[in-house]
Amino acid sequence: MQAAMAAVPPLIENAQIADPVRRFLEYVLNKREQGNPVVGVYCGYAPVELIRAMGAVPVSLCSASQWTIPAAEAILPANLCPMIKSSFGFIRTNACFFYAASDAVIGETTCDGKKKMFELIAHLKPTFIMDLPQLPDDTEVLDRWRKSVLKLQGFLEKTLQTSLSADRLEAEIRETNRKNRLMDRFFAYLACRPIPVSWREIYDVITLEHVANGDEFQDLIEKISSSIDQRIALGQCFGTFSSPRILVSGCPVGGDACKVLQIIEEAGGVVVAMEACSGMKNYFVRITEESSDPLRAVAESTLSIPCSCMTPNRRRLDLLDKMIARFSPDAVIDVVLHACHAYNVESHKIRKHVQKKHGLPCLKIETDYSKGDIEQIRTRVEALFENLELKK
Template identity: 45%
Template sequence: MSQLTPLFTDDYADFPLKRALGQVIKKRETGSKVVGAYCSYAPVELVWAMGGVPAVLCAFSNAPIAKAEETLPTNLCPLIKSSFGFIELKTCPFFELTDAVVGETTCDGKKKMFELIEKHRPLYVMDLPQCPTNEGAVEYWKHSVTGFKKFLESEFATTISDSDIEESIQASNIKNSLVERIFAFGAHKPSVITWQEMYEVSSYAMVSSGAETIAKLNEIIAILTERQEKGIFTSEENAKRVLITGCPIGGDVLKVLKLVDEEGATIVGLDSCTGLKPYVGKIEEGSGDPLMAIAKRYLEIPCACMTPNTGRTDTLKKQVALLKPDLVIDLVLQSCHTYNVEAVKVESYVRNDLGVNYLKVVTDFSAQDLGQLKTRIGAALEM
């Protein structure tokens, strides 16, 4: 493998969320309000439309969990415990910068956790309909989207016009299409992009859809195109190819992806909320009802909280056809019952309909299962 031109030339390669933090701080220093979010269902276009900046809040470290367990049940999802622990300890720099927070009812644990943190920041919880194909679901979700807009206007004494939202939608669509193009480079064999770089791109793009971000994403596409043309690869020619799906990834749970690296395989896709998922799809432009357009697009996000969640199998079908993985790893966080139960259907679909090997990994943010995980991942890659 030849020397790689890095996609980013700053000092944040080992911790790309610091780059996102730098973006948030820069925006805040110019007077932008910061709105913290936990989930891909938060319609960030509304935050941008009022001149604000979204910040995805800390949730992937084992360090604050002991503090959280002083209040929360020990058998709760580690993502929720980590989120709460960071707030109690005041160690999440993103949260400390926020002027308000938006939550969503994707799971019972999170919505009850929101009740405990509302004393810290102004909070708006969006009520997400979880049977998206039912009659009236989109209209009901539009009410939550509209309510979030009204919350922002009231909290920050501003007005968000339809033209502001439309402009934000257009910029967001351009950005999202560029991120999709970058992740599609995972289809190249041998690989020309690493999972670390995909994660960097996802972390970078979540903060802004402005001209600077769009220019940077186009620059990244040029770098990856040059790698293709010059035969500069990030994996060995015959490396096994892995697609990661399931729960959000980041921080300490990246241990699973690092174990894949140690086995000499290459991760060609990140099908998760901290990977490609938030950037897939397009918000209708020029609809005359931008809030409804936003509602329709966001309700199509194929999270396991949805039932039926046919969007997830549709996405997996497209990703497998494009990326041609040898193995799909379904990463499930302990006590995340939605993803854990849905794994039954996902395994059957991946093995029987797509003809690809499958491995479900249930883990948390600790390092105690590293040996077991290494053995299981190695065995799955050999099959």
């Protein structure tokens, strides 16, 4: 399978496609040179439409690298989420350009670990903590969340010395919806059997979406679609008709945690969907356009993200139902980062739902960013694939 994959021409001709951090770094530097401020965020609940409407550039400050964790553990407990430790470690070692470049930082109360980490860095930059309500079905929750978004607007206007206009916000709403529709066009190829793109290419396209405006991204998707159509015509795909098709769910999977995705492909499987926060989840959201209250429309769209911090979290099960129906996985692999208690507890409900409703096996993998468990993960993934083969 690896030899066949190597023979497939690159999907995107870009000298920096193998280095998304550098690509994003150049994008942010160019924007700063043009006079655009930078706003760091830690979660998809931060309304990027509001940030962009003020002429600012949103950048993610979440990190997924093992090498800064020792520096973080000098202050943070060792049994804390590796994403929090990695992110804090980059700040503590002054190694995070995106944090250094940020004129303001937005945090969200998605978990206790993040909340306390924000307290340790709040003195370094103008920081605003959004009070995220976590009872999505409560009748008053949208009003409370809109108030938090409105407070964020006031913070950004004061910090960035600018103002928000309804027209600019409406334009950014349309821009997000346009790019999400384009991304959905790309996702349609993931339903093919065999699949004509690899997990790395899925991540490449997601990364490029963050550094492109609507026109640039439409041109990119047109070129990508043409390349994929050519692959299909030539029979250039990843895996075979019988390769195990895997939906990856759970915690954000990026950086050093991509070892799980790599192992899936090395074991002969193909990743056909990623429900995780760092994957496809946010692109299924549509924001109401031409409403009388665009700020409320933005608040409503972000609140609909089905993170495990929400309770009850029926929306995540509904999203999994739609993704399973669309991408036809043979199994679900639920990736849980160590000490991420919300996703860890919810993994039991995910497994029962996937098995009972869809008749699919569900493998839970608890991991961090180290390399010490790679062979253990490989053994478990290979055993899953062997069981799938026996059931055929």
